[in-house]
Structures are given as C-alpha cells and as structure tokens.
Amino acid sequence: MASDTRLNDAGEELTGKDLVVVPLRHPWRWFSGAVIVLVIAGLGWAMSEAQIQWEDVPGFFTHPVMLEGLLNTIVLALAAQGGAIVLGVVVALMRLSANPVARWFAVGYIWLFRGLPVLLQILIWFNLALVFQNISIPGVFSVPTNVVMTAFVAALLGLGLNESAYMAEIVRAGLSSVDEGQTEAAKSIGMTPMTTLRRVVLPQAMRVIIPPTGNNFINMIKGTSMASVIAFLELIHAANNISSRNLEIMETLFAAAAWYLVMVSLASVGQHYLERAYGPR
Amino acid sequence: MALVEAIGVRKSFGHTEVLKGIDMEVERGEVVCLLGPSGAGKSTFLRCVNHLETIDAGRIWVDGVPVGFRAAGGKLYELRERDAAHQRRDVGMVFQRFNLFPHRTALENVMEGPVQVLGRGRAEVRAEALALLERVGLAEKAGAYPAQLSGGQQQRVAIARALAMKPKLMLFDEPTSALDPELVGEVLDVMTSLARDGMTMIVVTHEIGFARSVADRVVFLVDGAVVESGTPTDVLDNPQQPRTQQFLAKVL
Numbered sequence: 001m002a003s004d005t006r007l008n009d010a011g012e013e014l015t016g017k018d019l020v021v022v023p024l025r026h027p028w029r030w031f032s033g034a035v036i037v038l039v040i041a042g043l044g045w046a047m048s049e050a051q052i053q054w055e056d057v058p059g060f061f062t063h064p065v066m067l068e069g070l071l072n073t074i075v076l077a078l079a080a081q082g083g084a085i086v087l088g089v090v091v092a093l094m095r096l097s098a099n100p101v102a103r104w105f106a107v108g109y110i111w112l113f114r115g116l117p118v119l120l121q122i123l124i125w126f127n128l129a130l131v132f133q134n135i136s137i138p139g140v141f142s143v144p145t146n147v148v149m150t151a152f153v154a155a156l157l158g159l160g161l162n163e164s165a166y167m168a169e170i171v172r173a174g175l176s177s178v179d180e181g182q183t184e185a186a187k188s189i190g191m192t193p194m195t196t197l198r199r200v201v202l203p204q205a206m207r208v209i210i211p212p213t214g215n216n217f218i219n220m221i222k223g224t225s226m227a228s229v230i231a232f233l234e235l236i237h238a239a240n241n242i243s244s245r246n247l248e249i250m251e252t253l254f255a256a257a258a259w260y261l262v263m264v265s266l267a268s269v270g271q272h273y274l275e276r277a278y279g280p281r
Numbered sequence: 282m283a284l285v286e287a288i289g290v291r292k293s294f295g296h297t298e299v300l301k302g303i304d305m306e307v308e309r310g311e312v313v314c315l316l317g318p319s320g321a322g323k324s325t326f327l328r329c330v331n332h333l334e335t336i337d338a339g340r341i342w343v344d345g346v347p348v349g350f351r352a353a354g355g356k357l358y359e360l361r362e363r364d365a366a367h368q369r370r371d372v373g374m375v376f377q378r379f380n381l382f383p384h385r386t387a388l389e390n391v392m393e394g395p396v397q398v399l400g401r402g403r404a405e406v407r408a409e410a411l412a413l414l415e416r417v418g419l420a421e422k423a424g425a426y427p428a429q430l431s432g433g434q435q436q437r438v439a440i441a442r443a444l445a446m447k448p449k450l451m452l453f454d455e456p457t458s459a460l461d462p463e464l465v466g467e468v469l470d471v472m473t474s475l476a477r478d479g480m481t482m483i484v485v486t487h488e489i490g491f492a493r494s495v496a497d498r499v500v501f502l503v504d505g506a507v508v509e510s511g512t513p514t515d516v517l518d519n520p521q522q523p524r525t526q527q528f529l530a531k532v533l
Contacts, residue, residue, distance in 0.1 A: 184333055185380035185439075189394035189446055190370035192363040199397055203384050278384075 053251055060242060060255035069238025070259050076152065076234060077221045077263075080160035084220075085213070087160070088167025095172050106168065114165035119226050122158030125149060126230045155227035155234075163220060170212045174205030206278040214271030221263050235259055282345060284309045284450060284481050285330065289339035292325055299325045301505040302339065307450075312482045314492035314513075317502035318528060323485040326502070327452050330483065331372050332365050343372060344449055370398060373443030377455040379435040381427040387414060387438045388423040394446045406445075413441040417471050433464030437471055444475075451475070453484040489532055493517055501525050 007013060060066055095106035113121070129145040136142030178201045186196040228237040239252040285307035292300040299322045307313050315323040328334045330341055332349035340357065341348040349365055350357040360368070381390050391410040395401045414420050417437035427435050436456055443451060453472065457465040469491050476482055476495050486492060492499050492513055499516040501509040501524075509522045517533075520526045 179380075181376060181378055181380040182382065185374075185376065185382070185442075187333060187366065188331060188369060188372075188374035188376075189442065190366050190398040191394075192366045194363075195397055199393065200382055 052254075053248060056248055056251045057255050057258075060239070060248070060252045061258055063238075063242055063255070065233075065238045065241050066235070066252075066255060066259070069233050069235040069241075069256075072152075072232065073221070073224045073234040073259075074263070076155055076159070076224045076227060076232070077217070080156050080163060080224075081217050081220050083156070083160040084163035084167045087164035088171050091164065091168035092171035092175060095168060096175060110165045110168055112165075113161045114169075116162070118158055118162045118223060119229065121162055122155055122226055122230060125157045126151065126154035128154075151227065151230045151232035154230055155224070155232050159220065159223055159226075163216060166216055167213070170209055170216070171205070174207075174209035175201060177208045178204045203278065207275075210271065210274050210278060214267065214274070217271075218264050218267050221267060222260060283307060284311075284344055285483070286342040287326075287330070287339065288341075290326065290329060290336050290341060291338040292322075292329060292334060292336050299505050300329070300336075303502075303505070303507060305500065305507070307481060307483060309481055310479045311497045312476045312480075312484065312495055313498045313500060314496040315483065315485045315500050315502060316487075316489070316492060316516075316528070317508075320504075321502040322505040323502050324454050327374075327454050327483060327485050330450075331369055331374050331452055332360075333374075335359070343368075366398075370394075370446055371449045373446060373448035373451045375436070375439050375443055375451070375453045375456045377458050379427070379432070379439045379459070381435050381439055381442070383427050386424050386426055387419060387430065387441075390427070390438055391441045391445045394442065398446070410441070410445055413444055414438070416444075416474075417441045418467070431464060432460045433467045436460065436468045440468075440471055440475070449481065451480055451482045453482065453486070455485050455487070457486070457488060487532065489517065489529075501528070503528075 091106045091109055094102040095110075097103055097106075126149060128149050132145050134142045135145050135148055182200050182204065183196055186200040191199070224234050225236045227234050228240070231237060233241070235256045236253075239256040243249045243252040283306040285305070287303055287305040290300050290303040290305075291298065303322075303326055305313075305326075315326065317323055325334060329336050330343065330348060335349060340350070346368065347357055348368060349360055351360055351364070352358075381387075382393065385393065388407070388410055391413055392403070392406050395406040395409070396403055411420065411423060414423055417440055419434055419437055419441070422430060422434060422438075427438070430438065440456075456472070457468050460468065465488070469488060472482070472484070472491070473495050484491075484496070494513075496513050498510065499513050500507055501516055501520075501522075503524050509516055509520060509525045516525065517529065520529055
C-alpha cells in the first residue's frame, strides 16, 4: 500500500521544509583539469630547461633578413591568393556555362591543378627552362624562359594555380547556393546577366564563399614556405640563411614561427569582419 | 492593337508538351485571370510572356514587339540575353515566392531597377520608391530587410519593385499562393487598386473571388490549352465546358 509519508534509506521521515539540495559533484572534471594544467606546466618547464638561447629569439624576429623574408611571404601569399580568386571566378563561371567545351575545360583544369602536389607544381614551373628555352607566341614576342621564370614567378604560379582550382569549386558552390528565383526576379526588372551577377547573385554567394576562402588563405600563408625549396627568400629560407651563419637553428625557426602566428591571427580577424559585412540580415 | 497578342504558343520540357498552342489577346487596361488545375501550363505561359521561358513555336507580341525575338526579313531571330533584358523593362512580374533581394532593404529593393537598369539618379528614384511603398501601405517599412517582413508585406514590396520600372504590363504568378490565409487580403487589395488605376494585368490565381470581382476576362486552361474564355460571369457562373464545370465545382 502506498504510504503518505516518505522515508529515506535510514528509515527517517522526510519533510519538505528542511531538505537541502545537494548538486551533483563532478570530481573527474577537477581531476582532468588538473592533469591538463600539469602537462602544460611540464612542457613549460621543459622549454625553460631546453638548450635554447631564448634571449636571441627577439633579435632574429626583427633581423633584417627575417623582415625581408616576411615581406616576400606576405607579397607572395597575397598575389597568389588574389590571382587565384580572379581565376577561380572565371573557372567557376566556365564550369557553370552553357558551353560544353568551357565546361569540360573547367573540369579538366580543376582535376589537374587540384590533383598535383603544390610542391611538385612549384618545381615544374621553376625548371620549365629545361624543356622550353623560350616562352613565345610566334610572331608576337619571345623571351628566354630562365629570365621570366624567377623563383617568385614559379612559386606564384605553383601556389596560385593550385589555389585557383580550389577557389573555382568554392565560388561554384557559392553561386549555386543562390536561389534561382533571385536570378528570375533580377531578370524581371530588366537586369542584364552581368548586372544580375554583380548586384544580386555574387553578394549573396559571398556568405558561402568567404569562410572557406579565409581557411584557404591561412593555408596559403603557410604554403608559401614551400617556395623555400627553390631558394625563394620567404620566412623559412630567411631563417635558414640566418642560422647557417650562427647555427642557432631552433632560435631562428621559433622567430619565423612567431611571424606565421602573427600573420594567421591577422587573417582570422580580417575574415571575421568580412563575414560580418556579408552576414545575413 | 492589343497590348499582348499570343498566337499558337507551344512549349515543351523534355518530352512533355506543356503548352499546346495557346492563343490569347489582352487589351490595354484589361485584367485577365488565368484559371485552371495545377499543371495546366498557366505559370509557364506567363513566364513565356516575359521570356523567362523560350517558346518552341508560335509567337507572343507585347506592344507590337515580338517577345524574345527580333523580326527582320520575314524571320524571327532569337535575342541575346542582354537584349531580352531590355524588353523586360516594360513588363513587371510578381512571383509566388516574392523573390525579394534579401541583402537589400525594402526601399533598396524598389530602387534597384530604376537605378541599376535605367541608370537614373538616386535622389529622384528614392522619392518615387517611397511614394510606391506608401501606395502599397508600407512607407514605415522602407528600412526593413525582407526577413523582417511578413509574407504579405514582402509581396507588397515585390509589387512596388515591379511598378518602379513603370511597366506597361504586370504579370502575377500565383501571388497569394505562398501566403498565410489572413495575409491574402492585403495583397489582393493592392492588386485591386492597381487594376482600378488602369494597369494591364495577367494574373495566374486560384482566388476565384478576386477573378470574379476584378477580372475583365477569365481564361480557363487545362493541359496546355484554352478550354473556355469570357467574362467572369460567363465562365464562373455559367460554364459551358464539362472540364470547367468540374473544376469550379471543386474550388467554389
């Protein structure tokens, strides 16, 4: 039979007013938190005990060669990403075009430049003079390949063309995400295809295009390091140049690492503001 | 000459023939309602009048100009998209799902056509656009984005956006079908006043009451062909064709 009084395990009667609520304890949270703090403290201690001349790192951070490498890295990343965005829009439009030849060209372009490792593409461009002595359009112009194909140009082509293939897919996804009704509404007020793209479709596609483009740009900043293999003076090559004289390899690499983190942080902030500018209303 | 003249209009999607030779005339200032079961081709025909769909055979003339084509030497040459865009300036269209530009305010939506397409100055266009929003009863919503408006308000902004181009003809493609029932009235009221002001309108609708009170003529379509056509009183109250009688028995 059901009873009106409720008893606890010890058989004591429970009444409503003197009951204390005890929240659930989470001892494992304290434990796992403590483990993480210990691990970080241990790593910090190890770093302080390591054979590193910490006091030299700030000097390398602002070393003239390091700053030159930084500038070259920034110029290469911006130029490659900028070119990739323009090319990517063109290839995406070809991919969506009614012209089957353009469509298949776009598919092949993406297949090739996305399919090969960036490092390999940089090496191929840099060594192009081995197979083509001159770059020319017969009767228009002709220049020796090894004059044109500097380390910068080779790195720009390798990084930029690879990135343009990714950008083409990102832009295509963005354009496809805009409802067909938007294009029809634009047409119905007499907009030409170009105006429709510029005023109606692209601004809405930006919401889909910006986040992955920001990610790719961060990858691009770090990807410029591959240009070090063809002796382009970007950050890693600059760090190696400095350490080849004083053998402080880790110290110079840490200084370069700090610059990468600075650049990536700035890029993330920029991405945040761009996303807000094109965000949903 | 009638403002809209359609002769033998045919249109297929794949192997399905959606329009099987439509003839239709719409006089200036006339309001024509297209009625019929879904799949009859009403919306497709309307979209052909604006060249949003290309017709396969026949022809449509709006104000003496072949829609989507250029007549020369006894032939019709299909227009490039940017020339077709030029023709659409004179024909306004209102869609079932509003299709307002979500990244622009109500006012910017209305101003977009005159500023971007006609290249007119922002100041005078702004004044006109505000007057149009006033006309559809949304002057106080000028700064609102579409997402902040109800369906009925969005559709009224869409009507103002179409009117901003000062069209000779307005096409309405089921303008109230996506609306909550209590919002249908406000959109029909705007359309009714537009008709009273003498606008030439072709309206695809399921609102029989609107057709009865506003339309000068009702055209009943089934399976891509005109079955019956006449004044609302003739077609709605005294249908001659069995297919029309069947349809009206269901919807009335």
